Amino acid sequence: MSSLYDFSARTLRGEDKPLADYAGKVVLVVNTASKCGLTPQFTELEELNQRYRDQGLAVIGFPCNQFAGQEPGDADAISDVCHVNYGVTFDMFDKIDVNGSDAHPLYVWLRSQKGGFLGSAIKWNFAKFLVGRDGQVIERYAPTVKPSEIANDIEAALAA
16 A cells, blocks of 8 residues: 555444545544543644645544553444534544554554654554645654644645
C-alpha cells in the first residue's frame, strides 16, 4: 500500500468506506477513546473540522480499546459520546486495533511512514497523523499534542 487512499475501513454505522473518498483532501487521522483523560480533545478536533473543512480538511477518528481499556463501548456507545457529549460531526470509524498482530492495515502503514519517539508503535489514545492531499503522511503528533497546536501545519498542508 502506498497511500491513505489504498485503504478502507468500516464506519460506526457498519458501512465499508474506501479512504479514497478523501482523495484531494488533507486528512487528520486520530485514534480515539471515550474514557481517556485526553477525550476532551474531541472538542478541539471538532473545532479544526469546522474551521478547515470547507478548505479541504477531513478529520477521521478510529476508536481503539488497546490502552487501559478506555474504549470499552460498542458503536452506539462510542457514537453517543462523540456526537452527544462533544458534538462531533467528522467521520468516525468502527473500533480497531492500532498495534499488534491485529492492527488495522491503515495503522500498520501509518506507523511505517512516521515512527514515534520510541519507535513506530502507537503509545496512547489520540496519536495524530496529518496526511497531505496526495495521500502521504506529512507528520505524526504525540497524543499529548493538542489539536489546536497543529493548526499551522494544517494550514500549510491545505495551502500546498
